[in-house]
Each structure stands twice: as structure tokens, then as C-alpha cells.
Amino acid sequence: MSASGIVILLVYVDDIIIIGTDCGLITKLQQLLHATSHMKDLGQLTYFLGLEVHHQTNGIFMNQHKHIQYLITLAGLEDTSSVDTPIDVNVKYRKDEEDLLDDPTLYRRLVGSLIYLTTTRPDISYTVH
Incomplete structure (x- = not known):
């Protein structure tokens, strides 16, 4: 300084x-x-750690559109539609009733990426936590 x-x-x-x-x-x-x-x-900065940076006359704007699209593709959800509640409500899951995940590594990657999304978006982070 x-x-x-x-x-x-x-x-x-x-x-x-x-x-x-x-x-x-x-x-x-x-x-x-x-x-x-x-x-x-x-x-000039345009992309950094999943954040897209757009320079305009009235300010600098950031979004994570590319990163979110990557996660949708990674999860194989390109041809799906969104719903308010993606799982059945009031269902009790037990670990001995269902098969284990096909790919636990993919699950971990997705969860980690979703956590990253919430930490870079305080408005989402507040709602989720």
C-alpha cells in the first residue's frame, strides 16, 4: 500500500x-x-478457480455457469428437468436396504464441488447451512 x-x-x-x-x-x-x-x-482476468469474470462499464461481474455445467455433465444430468424436491419426502433410508453407490469417487467429487459452490456464493451458503 x-x-x-x-x-x-x-x-x-x-x-x-x-x-x-x-x-x-x-x-x-x-x-x-x-x-x-x-x-x-x-x-485481464476472465476465469479463475471455476469463477467466470466479466468486465463491464458498470462493474465486474462473476458467475459459475461453466463450473455448474461441468457438474451437470459429470453427474449425467444433461437431459433431465429440475424439480423443487428431487427425492421422495418422508422416506427412511437404511444402509443395508440399498446397493452401495456404483462410483463413490464420483459421489465425493460431486459433493465436494457442491460445497465449493456454496462457499463461493454466500447467498446459497446461508440457505443451505
Whole structure:
């Protein structure tokens, strides 16, 4: 942070996002990173960790449409329709009555991805939890 602005550096594994209020400071940081390590500038942010970023004149907007479409395909639900309650209500399930999941790994991936969706969407997270 300086008297003229602020620069924020977000690092996730080998990806870096640089944002700030002072373009000059951002450029200086980019030059420093280029001089000290191998770094490729991919330009304006459009996609990061499942988040699509859209730059418009009235602001920056994010959504997760691609990630959600990927999950629908992964679950094999492309040709299905939505319902308010996807399972029968008042049904008692027991672990010894039904066959085990065909692919528990797929189930874990889907659950983990759905949890990720709720943590990146506070409005959904509040409702779910």
C-alpha cells in the first residue's frame, strides 16, 4: 500500500492475480515479478478457480455457469428437468436396504464441488447451512 493506491496480490499454487487502484504500482509489481521469476502475463482476468469474470462499464461481474455445467455433465444430468424436491419426502433410508453407490469417487467429487459452490456464493451458503 502506498499514498497513491493499493495493490493486492492473490496467489493460488502457480496462479497469480494482481488487482489494485494504482496502475503504476501494478506495473512495477509485474516488472519485479518478471525480473525475479518466470511469469507469463495472461492479461485481464476472465476465469479463475471455476469463477467466470466479466468486465463491464458498470462493474465486474462473476458467475459459475461453466463450473455448474461441468457438474451437470459429470453427474449425467444433461437431459433431465429440475424439480423443487428431487427425492421422495418422508422416506427412511437404511444402509443395508440399498446397493452401495456404483462410483463413490464420483459421489465425493460431486459433493465436494457442491460445497465449493456454496462457499463461493454466500447467498446459497446461508440457505443451505
